[in-house]
Amino acid sequence: MDPKAKREALRLLTNGMYILTSGAGDRLAASTVTWASQASFKPPLVMAAIQRNSNVLRCMREGGAAVLHILDRTQRTIAQKFFSTTKRAGDSLNGEAYTTGKTSAPVLRNLPAYLECKVIDIREEYGDHAIVILEVVDAQLRKHVKPLIVADSPWRYGG
């Protein structure tokens, strides 16, 4: 296999950019993620591939819940805030205000839509990311938007 062809073909897969949050007890984590897709209508499932050593994965494992937030295409700066380690200050995470959702995971206030989810399974046996199966248990659409996608951002994640 030609590694360059593999990298470039994989980068033609289209992904959105999302903020995934989770919480377990006092610990909260939030991370920008891109490898996610719906996986079922009934029940409504989402699948996401998450870095195995990440805090957000640890929180999902312990807290059993996560919130997947959609970013508007004008919200690149918010995406960038969650490239780095999560820091809580008062009621904000990395400078973004949050509230508590129906689960143990924090809901960010300034994002146009989110899916609050129960963790159904975490499969770590396949590759360098865990495949997390999430069931949507609550959702909110605050504003109709055109979502931020990786191809329209300055970043790449894939290949």
Added chain:
Amino acid sequence: MDPKAKREALRLLTNGMYILTSGAGDRLAASTVTWASQASFKPPLVMAAIQRNSNVLRCMREGGAAVLHILDRTQRTIAQKFFSTTKRAGDSLNGEAYTTGKTSAPVLRNLPAYLECKVIDIREEYGDHAIVILEVVDAQLRKHVKPLIVADSPWRYGG
């Protein structure tokens, strides 16, 4: 949960449109799919959620291989061809020429890039789609393109 909010928030997840092909013995299947994403760098994995009663899933189960083809954003008519049952005529599937790849799955000739994959696992216990884990074993980039995405198409799949 408000079903309308759930549907609309899920439809803000961004997906590309792909043609997924598979083969087992004499049987070939090809289908337009949208719920797919990379899932690991090492090994290079892709995850896809596929309708459980589909021929393409049956072929993947029996043949153990699949090819995920990227569509250029001008190739909506090719996407539409693979909404319906696969019909082979000579060396074409639903009117699209194919060749045999390195695996048992057919490779379509008129698409700009593809990922040839070995089926690693098929998980049917979660929802109304099977989650298929694929390892990329070969890839070709024939042309740099802007890929077709669901949001730029007349179709929706999700919610």
